[in-house]
Amino acid sequence: MTLSLAFRHAFPGLALDIAFDAPTPGTTVLFGPSGAGKSTAAAVVAGLLRPLRGRVAIDGTVLADSDSGRFLPPERRRVGLVFQEARLFPHISVLGNLRYGLRRAPADTPQRIELAQVIDLLGLAALLARRPGTLSGGERQRVAIGRALLSQPRLLVMDEPLASLDAPRKAEILPYLARLKTTLALPILYITHALEEVSRLADTLVLIEAGRSLAAGPLADIVSRGDLPLAARDDAAAILFLRVTAHDPARRLTCLQADGLMLLVPLLASPPGTALRVRVPAREVILATEIPGGISVHNILPGEVRAVTEDAARHAALVEVALGSASALLARVTPDAVARLCLGPGAPVLALVKSMAVEVLV
Amino acid sequence: MAVRLTLVVAAWSVCIGLPPALLAATALARWRFPGRSALDALVHLPLVLPPVVVGWLLLLTFGIHGVIGAELLAWFGVRLAFTRAGASLACAVMTFPLMVRAMRLSLEAVDPGFDQAARTLGAGRFDRFVTITLPLAAPGVLVGAITAFAASLGEFGAVITFAANIPGETQTLPLAIYTALQSPGGEATAARLSLISVGLALGGLLAAEFAARRLRPLLGR
Structure with missing residues (x-):
């Protein structure tokens, strides 16, 4: 089974041409500097951006294909998206936020992710009655991950979920992410510019630079290739x-x-x-x-x-x-x-x- | 008598005006379509036209020989001109711009990121509007409604033109004050009614402010 993405798009000053195939289930990390087009790739997969040309498919289901004109809107893609800034609905409680996607998920999903399981996995039990405005950044991000998981996605996309957090908060969430990866057999597309998150979470690594995908493959292969930019870093x-x-x-x-x-x-x-x-x-x-x-x-x-x-x-x-x-x-x-x-x-x-x-x- | 009538007319005018105002505000705040500026101008027209002109235009369309008015009379036996319902309609049209402006501002202030998040969670367009956008814009919607209510209490020109000045039927506070001033020895009545009018208007504005302040913490801001 594979997650397959290929698209071209043009922004003023940046032409994007990103393509890769990654095995699923497993965590695919898009790694590259800020402004390289990683978040655009996330928006294309989730359906929030319609690229000039492109194709998105997961485990044989085509979500969008400009050749055939197929384009599923985001609300029908079942792609859970965790944004960098959480975007919890401020007028409903943590529990209400968690249930928002759950209520709208199709009832017949195989390997259903249950509310109790998510609360346990992400340590949310003490937060359920609270309003998002009263949560810390790390707590907010955990709730956002739980909310996306409960919408029973076929793919979980995380767009720099730790980028807006300070180092202690990052250290607080990373173990949850690692647990999530091993507990749920869910394909994950993870976007980051932090090498530490790559080393800890990636199964498949895709390097993005200046709007292009430079290389894609198993983590160990990509990091040890001397011809790729990762090896040229001080912390190679x-x-x-x-x-x-x-x-x-x-x-x-x-x-x-x-x-x-x-x-x-x-x-x-x-x-x-x-x-x-x-x-x-x-x-x-x-x-x-x-x-x-x-x-x-x-x-x-x-x-x-x-x-x-x-x-x-x-x-x-x-x-x-x-x-x-x-x-x-x-x-x-x-x-x-x-x-x-x-x-x-x-x-x-x-x-x-x-x-x-x-x-x-x- | 005039006070109670005025309150009823104002309440009805808000009820009539709220749904179309919400629709217009959403269209102006969120949608991109040809004729958007034309709609914007149309919405603001009652604000800049002389109220008498609005009243006369209402007579042309909703009067018993009007385009819509004649049909209403023929099909449902409903007459709007020179009735209490007509007074409400006149107030609704006059306060429409106020309502749309308040709602539009608060709809525009809602972060579209929440709408995107709801989309990825499987919520359709109407679902998102009802569960996310509308609750987050609720303070503005409420303030718009209360402001429109307060403004309806003072509506004069359009009401007297379209609904006339019938005591007990369409004679709202401002019309009653005007009538009192026209009759000899009516100054005392006019002064009393004016005082009530000032009180009602102030009360309305305070209520709007209070409602907005109470709603904000509920929305996590």
């Missing part, structure tokens, strides 16, 4: 999908594994079997051609150089290292190190990753 990092396999309380370490890859990190609370994602910053990865002795690093991962990209302006080189069959790391080293170790595509290499440098995300 690889994402690995791993599972907790064992805890070693005596050494205060947790062992994470995935297809032939093993990583030791400081002790975690998650029980064995928990799936999680980790972020390994490119700056923190050391490359070696033989196993060094007497060293504090726990993780010495054998791999193969996939590509080397030089960043002349910064006198740096970005080395993509393939680990096992599906994972990859990024290492930012000096061009001199690349030359000394003779690192080129296909060369075997060891990636040294400090346990303390691994960021466990979920």
Whole structure:
């Protein structure tokens, strides 16, 4: 099943040409700078904007297609939209807001999302009788997400839901979003310009720049590609999908594994079997051609150089290292190190990753 | 007698004027269509025309030989000219611009973002108007209605032209004051009625302000 979007539109000063296909259910993140056309894409999917040309389809249902002239109005699309500024109806209570979409949803939806479930999932029980005007920004956004979920959407679109919140509020909502993702088998289209939200939430990543979609694909693939703008950022990092396999309380370490890859990190609370994602910053990865002795690093991962990209302006080189069959790391080293170790595509290499440098995300 | 009659006429004029005023205000605030400026001008016409002219135009259309008036008489046996209902109609037409202006302003002040949000939640056009736009614009609608009511209490020219000055039937407060002033020794009556008139008008304006202030917190503002 897929979410498929392709459209062209023109605003004064910005021509938009965005197209991608993403597997569903799963979270597709549109990532790019402000003004790149991400929110326009959300409006097109929800039907609030009719593009010059374009097609929107989800799981085989065509919502709009300029070739056939089909255009479902927003009220008949069943696409839940969470706006950046919540837009809760100020004259009705939180419960009334939650019920607004629920009352108007078709009664025969499979996998119906219940009111009690949403209240529990988003921690809304204490807020139900209150008016939106009395809520904090974070609470308001949680209610808006719940309201959209209860309209029984076939797709949930979130347009920068955290952008107007300060850092503590963001940290308050992110775990709810991660829970939502794992609890409900609902396709989500998430729009953001914050890399942290990308790393935590994305399954599929679509890069948007100046009105165009640069690349689309699985998160780990896109972030580790040296030819894309993400790798050129100071905070470039690889994402690995791993599972907790064992805890070693005596050494205060947790062992994470995935297809032939093993990583030791400081002790975690998650029980064995928990799936999680980790972020390994490119700056923190050391490359070696033989196993060094007497060293504090726990993780010495054998791999193969996939590509080397030089960043002349910064006198740096970005080395993509393939680990096992599906994972990859990024290492930012000096061009001199690349030359000394003779690192080129296909060369075997060891990636040294400090346990303390691994960021466990979920 | 004149006081009670005036209140009844004003109340009816608001009832007659409210639905079309709401429609016109919505059209002017929300819809884009050809002839929008023409509608805007038409709505404001009673404000700038001499009231006598409005009364005479009403006679032309709703009088017993008028375009609509003749039909009403033939089909339903309803006569508007020189009746209490006619006085209400005259007041409704005269206060129409006031009502539309207040409603339009408050409709325009409602953030269209709420309407969009309701759309994505599956609400159709009429549904959204009734559940979102209208409640959020309620203070303006109420203020418009109360202001129109207060203005109806003082309507003179259009009423006397279209409904005449029949004591107990169409003689509202201003007409009664005028009649008293025309008769010898009527100054005392005129003064008494004028005082009542001032009180009613002030009361109306205060009620409008009070209603708006009480409604605002209910709307979360």
